[in-house]
Amino acid sequence: xxxxxxFGVYLMATTSISFLLAVSLNLQVGQCGLVNFGQVVxxxxxxxxxxxxxxxxxxxxxxxxxxxxxxIAAGLLMSLTVRNMSGTYWGIxxxxxxxxxxxxxxNEQWLTGGANGISVTISVANLPWIIxxxxxxxxxxxxxxxASPFGRTIRMIREGDRLPAALGKNVLLFKMETMxxxxxxxxxxxxxxxxxxxxxxxDDAKPIETFIVWAMAVLGGRGNVWGIVLGTILVQAFYTGxxxxxxxxxxxxxxxxxxxxVTIGVLIILVMMFRPEGLLPERRRLxxxxxxxxx
Amino acid sequence: xxxxxxxxxxxxTASELGLIGIGLTLTFSLLKFGNFAHVETxxxxxxxxxxxxxxxxxxxxxxLALAALIMGCAGVLIDRSIFRVFRASSDIPPMIASLGxxxxxxxSIQAIFGPHFxxxxxxxAPGVQIAGAFITRQQIWILAIVACAMLAFHLLLQxxxxxxxxxxxxxxxxxxxxxxxxTERVIAWVWFLGTAFAGLGGALVAWDTQLVPDLGFNIVIPxxxxxxxxxxxxxxxALLGALVVGFTVNVGVAVNFAPLINWIGGGDIVGTxxxxxxxxxxxxxxxxxxxxxxxxxxxxxxxxx
Numbered sequence: 001x002x003x004x005x006x007f008g009v010y011l012m013a014t015t016s017i018s019f020l021l022a023v024s025l026n027l028q029v030g031q032c033g034l035v036n037f038g039q040v041v042x043x044x045x046x047x048x049x050x051x052x053x054x055x056x057x058x059x060x061x062x063x064x065x066x067x068x069x070x071x072i073a074a075g076l077l078m079s080l081t082v083r084n085m086s087g088t089y090w091g092i093x094x095x096x097x098x099x100x101x102x103x104x105x106x107n108e109q110w111l112t113g114g115a116n117g118i119s120v121t122i123s124v125a126n127l128p129w130i131i132x133x134x135x136x137x138x139x140x141x142x143x144x145x146x147a148s149p150f151g152r153t154i155r156m157i158r159e160g161d162r163l164p165a166a167l168g169k170n171v172l173l174f175k176m177e178t179m180x181x182x183x184x185x186x187x188x189x190x191x192x193x194x195x196x197x198x199x200x201x202x203d204d205a206k207p208i209e210t211f212i213v214w215a216m217a218v219l220g221g222r223g224n225v226w227g228i229v230l231g232t233i234l235v236q237a238f239y240t241g242x243x244x245x246x247x248x249x250x251x252x253x254x255x256x257x258x259x260x261x262v263t264i265g266v267l268i269i270l271v272m273m274f275r276p277e278g279l280l281p282e283r284r285r286l287x288x289x290x291x292x293x294x295x
Numbered sequence: 296x297x298x299x300x301x302x303x304x305x306x307x308t309a310s311e312l313g314l315i316g317i318g319l320t321l322t323f324s325l326l327k328f329g330n331f332a333h334v335e336t337x338x339x340x341x342x343x344x345x346x347x348x349x350x351x352x353x354x355x356x357x358x359l360a361l362a363a364l365i366m367g368c369a370g371v372l373i374d375r376s377i378f379r380v381f382r383a384s385s386d387i388p389p390m391i392a393s394l395g396x397x398x399x400x401x402x403s404i405q406a407i408f409g410p411h412f413x414x415x416x417x418x419x420a421p422g423v424q425i426a427g428a429f430i431t432r433q434q435i436w437i438l439a440i441v442a443c444a445m446l447a448f449h450l451l452l453q454x455x456x457x458x459x460x461x462x463x464x465x466x467x468x469x470x471x472x473x474x475x476x477x478t479e480r481v482i483a484w485v486w487f488l489g490t491a492f493a494g495l496g497g498a499l500v501a502w503d504t505q506l507v508p509d510l511g512f513n514i515v516i517p518x519x520x521x522x523x524x525x526x527x528x529x530x531x532x533a534l535l536g537a538l539v540v541g542f543t544v545n546v547g548v549a550v551n552f553a554p555l556i557n558w559i560g561g562g563d564i565v566g567t568x569x570x571x572x573x574x575x576x577x578x579x580x581x582x583x584x585x586x587x588x589x590x591x592x593x594x595x596x597x598x599x600x
Contacts, residue, residue: 099576255411
C-alpha cells in the first residue's frame with residue numbers, strides 16, 4: 001500500500017513536470033502562434049543548468065534559479081530568430097536549434113558528461129509536492145495572464161502580425177516576452193526534472209520528447225489551459241497504463257514502447273483531421289454590437 | 296585534406312538528399328506545408344526494399360524498383376486519406392498531422408523490424424581508387440542510379456503534358472487551374488513521384504550506410520535544408536541545394552580551421568584544428584538556421600519549378 005502511495009506521488013510529480021512543459025508550449029503556440037518544434041530545448045537547458053550548477057557547488061535554490069535563468073535566456077535567443085516567419089519555417093528552425101543544443105550536450109563531456117549524462121546527488125524533501133504546487137500556481141498565474149492586456153495582445157498576434165503592428169504594438173517585443181516566459185516555465189520543468197530523476201542525459205533531449213509534449217497540447221486543445229490539463233493527464237495515463245500492460249500480455253518492452261509512440265502519432269493525425277481545436281476547445285469571446293448602437 | 300575524397304563523399308551525400316528533396320519541395324510548394332513525414336516514407340521504402348531483397352530473396356535492383364513503385368502509390372494514398380482534408384486550412388494543422396504521421400511510420404517500422412540494423416543482400420565487391428579517392432562499388436551504383444532517375448525526371452518535366460502541368464501548378468496554382476489544369480490530378484502525380492523518389496533515395500542511403508528505424512531522424516533537417524537552399528518549389532533548385540548541403544557537410548569536417556582561428560582571434564593553435572566528426576550533423580542545422588535568417592526564399596532566385 002505504501003509502495004502504491006509513493007508511486008502515486010511520483011506519478012503526480014512527473015505529470016506535473018510534463019504539464020509545465022505543455023503549458024509553456026501552449027503559451028507559445030496556443031496563445032501567441034509561435035510553432036515551436038524545439039520545445040524540448042527548455043527541458044534540456046533547465047535540467048543541465050541545474051545539474052551543472054549543483055555540481056559546481058551552488059545551493060539548491062540557486063541552482064533551480066540558474067536552470068530557470070538558462071531557460072529564459074534560451075527563450076530570448078530563440079525569439080530573436082522568429083521575425084515574421086510563417087509556421088513551417090520557424091518550426092524547422094526551432095527544431096534545428098534544439099538539435100544543435102542536444103549535439104553540444106552530447107559532445108562537450110567536460111560540461112555535460114557527454115553520452116553518460118550528469119547525475120544529481122542531492123535530494124530535496126517533499127519535492128513531488130513542491131512540483132505539484134508549482135504547477136497549480138502556474139495555472140492560476142497563466143489564467144490571470146490570459147485575461148490581461150498582455151494575453152489579449154499575444155492572442156491578436158497569433159492571428160497575424162499586421163493588425164497588432166497597425167495598432168502600435170511592438171510585435172517582436174511581445175514575442176520575446178512570450179518566449180522568455182515560456183522559457184522560464186520550461187526551464188523550471190527541466191530543473192525539476194533533473195532533481196526528480198537525479199539525472200540528465202542527451203537521450204532526454206531528443207525531438208521525440210518535444211512531440212510528446214505537442215501531443216498533450218494538441219489533444220487537449222491549444223489555447224485552453226484546462227484542455228492542456230486534460231491532454232497531459234490523458235497522454236500520461238496512456239503512457240503509464242500501457243506500461244502495466246507489458247506484464248499482462250506477452251509483448252517485448254521495446255515493441256510496446258514503439259507501439260505506444262505509434263498510437264501517439266495516429267492520435268495526433270486523427271485530432272488534427274477531425275477535431276483540430278482539441279477535446280476542450282478555447283472559448284472565444286464574441287464581441288457583438290448591441291441593437292441600436294450599430295450603424 | 297584529400298580533395299578528391301571530399302568531392303566523392305559530397306557527391307554521394309548530394310545525390311541521396313537530392314532524390315529525397317524533390318518530393319519535399321514539390322509538396323511544400325503545392326500544398327503550402329512542410330511534410331515532416333516525407334523522410335519517414337523514404338525509410339519505409341528502404342525497409343520495403345529489404346523485405347523484397349532479403350525477406351523474399353529477390354534481385355536487389357528489382358527490389359529497389361518495386362519498393363519505389365509501391366511507395367509512390369502509398370504517397371497518393373497518404374494524401375487522399377490524410378492531407379486532402381487540409382487543402383483549405385492554414386499551414387500549421389497539416390504540418391502537425393505530418394509530425395504525427397512521421398512518428399507513426401517510424402515507430403511502426405521499429406515495432407515490426409526491431410531497433411537493430413539490417414543489411415541488404417548484395418555481394419560485397421572491393422572498392423576502387425579514382426584520382427586518389429576511395430569509392431565503394433555501391434557508391435558508384437548510387438551515383439549512376441540517381442543520375443538516371445534525375446534525367447528521367449527532367450525529361451518528364453520538360454516533354455510530357457503532366458510535367459508541364461506540374462511546372463505550371465507549382466509556379467502559379469490559381470492560374471494553372473484557370474487554364475484548365477486539373478490541380479488534384481497534378482497533386483496526385485506529385486505525391487506519387489515525390490514519394491517514389493523518396494523511397495528510392497531512402498533505400499540508397501540505407502545501402503550506403505545501414506538500415507535502422509531512426510534513419511529518418513538524421514535526414515529530416517538536411518532534407519529541409521536542401522529544399523530551403525534551393526527555394527521552395529524549385530526542383531532544379533533542390534538539386535543545387537543538395538550539392539550545397541553535400542559539400543558543406545563534407546568540407547566542413549575536412550577543413551583545417553587552425554589558420555582561420557589564429558587569424559580571427561589571435562589564437563595560437565599549432566598544427567590543425569578540425570571540427571570533431573560528431574559535429575557533422577550540427578553543421579547542417581546551423582546552415583538551416585543561417586539560410587532561414589538570411590535568405591528565407593532560398594539562395595537561388597525562383598524562376599520555374
